[in-house]
Amino acid sequence: xxxxxxxxxxxxxxxxxxxxxxxxxxxGSRADDAKKGGDIDIAVLSPKIDIxxxxxxxxxxxxxxxxxxxxxxxxxxxxxxxxxLAVEKGIRLDG
Numbered sequence: 001x002x003x004x005x006x007x008x009x010x011x012x013x014x015x016x017x018x019x020x021x022x023x024x025x026x027x028g029s030r031a032d033d034a035k036k037g038g039d040i041d042i043a044v045l046s047p048k049i050d051i052x053x054x055x056x057x058x059x060x061x062x063x064x065x066x067x068x069x070x071x072x073x074x075x076x077x078x079x080x081x082x083x084x085l086a087v088e089k090g091i092r093l094d095g
Contacts, residue, residue, distance in 0.1 A: 001091050002030045003040070007065060012094045014060040015044050018053040022046035027090030028071070039069035042093075043086040047076040 003011070003026065015024045023045040025031075029038030040061070049057070054072050061070055075083040 001026060002033060002035075002038075008093050010061060010064040011040070011042055014057045014064070015042070015046070015049075016094065017060065018057060019046040019048040022049065023095070024093045025087050025090035026093055027086040031089065031091045039071055040065075041071045041086070042073070043083055043090055044072060044074045045076075045078045045083075045087075046074060049074050 001008075008026075011026070012024050015022050025043040026041065027043055028041035029035040030040055044057075054074055057072055058070055062068070073083060073086060078084065078087065
């Protein structure tokens with residue numbers, strides 16, 4: 001995993017500020033130690049987070065970590081194929 005413990009905490013807290021029961025995974029290049037660079041990709045399992053919540057999460061992350069590309073995929077049930085793949089290949093951050 002290519003994020004620091006402090007970055008992991010920022011990502012998790014930004015999501016759980018909106019829904020404290022949400023689960024968060026890091027996926028993509030930052031979840032793979034063999035890759036370089038890359039944006040921050042997080043998958044969030046939450047039936048409560050809508051587009052406004054997603055925008056607030058992004059703003060909180062940018063406020064803490066600085067401007068960078070952040071992709072946030074939110075699923076209410078976790079049954080979409082892309083979401084399932086992100087979770088399968090990703091690293092859970094909240095537990």
